[in-house]
Amino acid sequence: xxxxxxxxxxxxxxxxxxxxVIKQPTDALVRIxxxxxxxxxxxxxxxRKPEDPPARMGHEFIGVVEDVGTEVTTVKKGDLVxxxxxxxxxxxAFCHExxxxxxxxPQAGFWDGIPDEGGxxxxxxVPLADGTLVRLPVAPDSALMPSLLTLSDVYGTGFHAxxxxxxxxxxxxxxxxxxxxxxxxxxxxxQLGAEQIILMGRHxxxxxxxxxxxxxxxxxxxxxxxVEKVRELTGGEGAHVVLEAVGLMSAYEQALGIxxxxxxISRVGVPQxxxxxxxxxxxxxxxxxxxxxxxxxxAYVESLMPDILSGAIEPGKVFDAVTDLDGVPAGYRDMxxxxxLKVLVxx
Amino acid sequence: xxxxxxxxxxxxxxxxxxxxVIKQPTDALVRIxxxxxxxxxxxxxxxRKPEDPPARMGHEFIGVVEDVGTEVTTVKKGDLVxxxxxxxxxxxAFCHExxxxxxxxPQAGFWDGIPDEGGxxxxxxVPLADGTLVRLPVAPDSALMPSLLTLSDVYGTGFHAxxxxxxxxxxxxxxxxxxxxxxxxxxxxxQLGAEQIILMGRHxxxxxxxxxxxxxxxxxxxxxxxVEKVRELTGGEGAHVVLEAVGLMSAYEQALGIxxxxxxISRVGVPQxxxxxxxxxxxxxxxxxxxxxxxxxxAYVESLMPDILSGAIEPGKVFDAVTDLDGVPAGYRDMxxxxxLKVLVxx
Numbered sequence: 001x002x003x004x005x006x007x008x009x010x011x012x013x014x015x016x017x018x019x020x021v022i023k024q025p026t027d028a029l030v031r032i033x034x035x036x037x038x039x040x041x042x043x044x045x046x047x048r049k050p051e052d053p054p055a056r057m058g059h060e061f062i063g064v065v066e067d068v069g070t071e072v073t074t075v076k077k078g079d080l081v082x083x084x085x086x087x088x089x090x091x092x093a094f095c096h097e098x099x100x101x102x103x104x105x106p107q108a109g110f111w112d113g114i115p116d117e118g119g120x121x122x123x124x125x126v127p128l129a130d131g132t133l134v135r136l137p138v139a140p141d142s143a144l145m146p147s148l149l150t151l152s153d154v155y156g157t158g159f160h161a162x163x164x165x166x167x168x169x170x171x172x173x174x175x176x177x178x179x180x181x182x183x184x185x186x187x188x189x190x191q192l193g194a195e196q197i198i199l200m201g202r203h204x205x206x207x208x209x210x211x212x213x214x215x216x217x218x219x220x221x222x223x224x225x226x227v228e229k230v231r232e233l234t235g236g237e238g239a240h241v242v243l244e245a246v247g248l249m250s251a252y253e254q255a256l257g258i259x260x261x262x263x264x265i266s267r268v269g270v271p272q273x274x275x276x277x278x279x280x281x282x283x284x285x286x287x288x289x290x291x292x293x294x295x296x297x298x299a300y301v302e303s304l305m306p307d308i309l310s311g312a313i314e315p316g317k318v319f320d321a322v323t324d325l326d327g328v329p330a331g332y333r334d335m336x337x338x339x340x341l342k343v344l345v346x347x
Numbered sequence: 348x349x350x351x352x353x354x355x356x357x358x359x360x361x362x363x364x365x366x367x368v369i370k371q372p373t374d375a376l377v378r379i380x381x382x383x384x385x386x387x388x389x390x391x392x393x394x395r396k397p398e399d400p401p402a403r404m405g406h407e408f409i410g411v412v413e414d415v416g417t418e419v420t421t422v423k424k425g426d427l428v429x430x431x432x433x434x435x436x437x438x439x440a441f442c443h444e445x446x447x448x449x450x451x452x453p454q455a456g457f458w459d460g461i462p463d464e465g466g467x468x469x470x471x472x473v474p475l476a477d478g479t480l481v482r483l484p485v486a487p488d489s490a491l492m493p494s495l496l497t498l499s500d501v502y503g504t505g506f507h508a509x510x511x512x513x514x515x516x517x518x519x520x521x522x523x524x525x526x527x528x529x530x531x532x533x534x535x536x537x538q539l540g541a542e543q544i545i546l547m548g549r550h551x552x553x554x555x556x557x558x559x560x561x562x563x564x565x566x567x568x569x570x571x572x573x574v575e576k577v578r579e580l581t582g583g584e585g586a587h588v589v590l591e592a593v594g595l596m597s598a599y600e601q602a603l604g605i606x607x608x609x610x611x612i613s614r615v616g617v618p619q620x621x622x623x624x625x626x627x628x629x630x631x632x633x634x635x636x637x638x639x640x641x642x643x644x645x646a647y648v649e650s651l652m653p654d655i656l657s658g659a660i661e662p663g664k665v666f667d668a669v670t671d672l673d674g675v676p677a678g679y680r681d682m683x684x685x686x687x688l689k690v691l692v693x694x
């Protein structure tokens with residue numbers, strides 16, 4: 001079978017690899033029909049060292065179950081399924097508490113923790129299939145496929161940001177980042193009833209989509225100028241909830257500048273820093289809370305799917321390019337160059 | 348009148364100062380009847396430089412209203428009142444949202460921001476009296492005085508920790524710190540119905556009081572040993588809510604070690620650090636939230652008072668020493684030396 005490998009920064013290749021096969025009685029083998037490139041894939045694409053061993057890539061996909069292990073009961077051969085970006089058993093204490101990304105099962109974890117598997121490939125072995133996979137009640141050629149694929153990561157991640165931030169009516173929200181997650185955080189904030197949604201971003205095609213998703217204001221300025229603009233738009237008081245969908249220290253600092261006293265900074269951009277200000281002069285003094293993390297998208301799939309199936313929302317609009325597996329390396333390049341927002345891979 | 352001044356680390360004096368007087372139409376002049384020394388007073392007591400100008404001290408007190416400005420309507424001469432440690436107008440957006448410590452009124456703030464006033468004194472001018480002061484329905488010689496005085500800071504602060512942590516039934520709580528705030532965080536967690544309350548502290552007199560307040564377990568160990576002990580007591584999973592009532596980096600690190608994935612670290616100890624780990628390897632990866640700050644105790648006074656008046660709880664038990672104004676310097680010393688948990692000052 002063919003799969004995507006990253007050899008180092010800027011070096012993504014499609015190669016023949018050994019076929020994925022069932023290894024555990026709880027596995028499912030999935031023939032992938034739709035996949036995509038994630039904003040988080042761009043971090044290793046920018047920084048991975050050539051001496052690191054080649055890495056299998058991809059953690060968002062939809063596919064058809066080809067085979068299941070002897071203990072799998074919730075999906076069967078022929079089912080169309082979506083795979084969240086974290087593997088979880090659905091039965092441990094953490095899954096019950098909605099933190100599937102911290103599932104206690106030894107087989108659980110992120111795709112990059114599973115040797116020789118990845119979602120940008122023709123097939124994948126999915127561990128803990130009963131807990132991880134969710135059946136989709138449509139055919140693989142459904143026009144809903146792009147939107148359903150966002151349940152795997154970006155939509156669930158944007159929604160997680162909004163949920164962790166406690167967005168509701170009367171909430172003034174600011175979203176930092178006009179990538180796919182930021183835009184779907186806008187959509188999620190609107191779904192949760194936010195009174196005001198300020199999108200901070202400077203790429204007009206993207207911020208236009210943000211407006212379509214529900215942004216009431218767009219702020220292109222960054223740094224102190226951006227802080228002042230958001231403060232101005234919030235009556236001088238700042239945003240109740242800041243959804244930080246970038247992960248850079250500059251985005252965290254931006255969040256500190258625009259969050260309201262007593263508010264929340266909810267992070268879903270993977271932090272590219274470890275230490276940051278949280279003392280009296282930043283978070284503590286104004287009682288600002290910090291929330292977020294890798295989204296347990298599995299927790300949200302069932303509740304987010306109906307609005308996609310009904311056509312009420314179309315999160316799949318974040319895909320502005322479509323390619324096949326051979327086009328994946330170009331897809332990485334285009335996303336890194338910001339020529340594409342998010343690349344859909346049809347297989 | 349006489350008041351407490353800090354001249355530098357370890358140098359606290361009682362001196363004659365100009366009488367406090369009404370300056371603004373929203374002020375009240377309060378003759379102080381009960382005051383106390385705060386754990387947070389011990390930070391400057393340890394570090395204040397002799398070249399700094401002498402500072403008036405104290406931010407927790409009860410007293411009798413002697414006079415009010417022309418605009419004050421909610422308290423009058425002769426009323427017994429408690430003063431929260433933050434001045435707030437009770438009318439701005441932040442007060443309405445329960446963050447009185449971030450009140451937008453220019454006269455609002457902490458006591459150390461008010462020149463020539465302080466709570467360890469015979470009297471104080473209280474700005475924004477209508478918003479700040481709360482009448483007490485007892486006489487100044489009531490036996491409830493120690494407990495009512497805790498509404499000013501330590502009980503409200505412990506309660507704020509528990510509220511910000513989202514403590515409720517089914518919550519396993521760990522409290523770091525056996526000072527007055529830590530012990531009252533234990534009491535608060537019990538009031539909010541916590542299933543398990545693990546108190547981390549090594550001073551048996553204090554942890555015994557913690558057990559009386561509701562601690563189900565006491566862990567004397569610190570560092571990695573303490574982490575392992577708490578993990579063991581929580582089925583290997585960690586505490587849903589960690590109430591951090593110390594403020595040192597070591598306490599934050601302890602919190603990171605014992606908090607459960609998807610849990611909350613709620614800080615009320617004033618952080619003696621600004622930067623700290625919050626990236627993938629600490630908060631972000633396990634979706635741990637960070638909450639807390641200086642407690643808007645004004646927000647809690649009315650709801651916490653009834654259980655004190657009825658005798659259902661006795662938070663005033665944190666006072667293990669009583670003195671008069673002349674005894675305040677010795678009170679600081681005894682608290683710094685951990686000979687006293689918290690010193691009550693009767694005037």
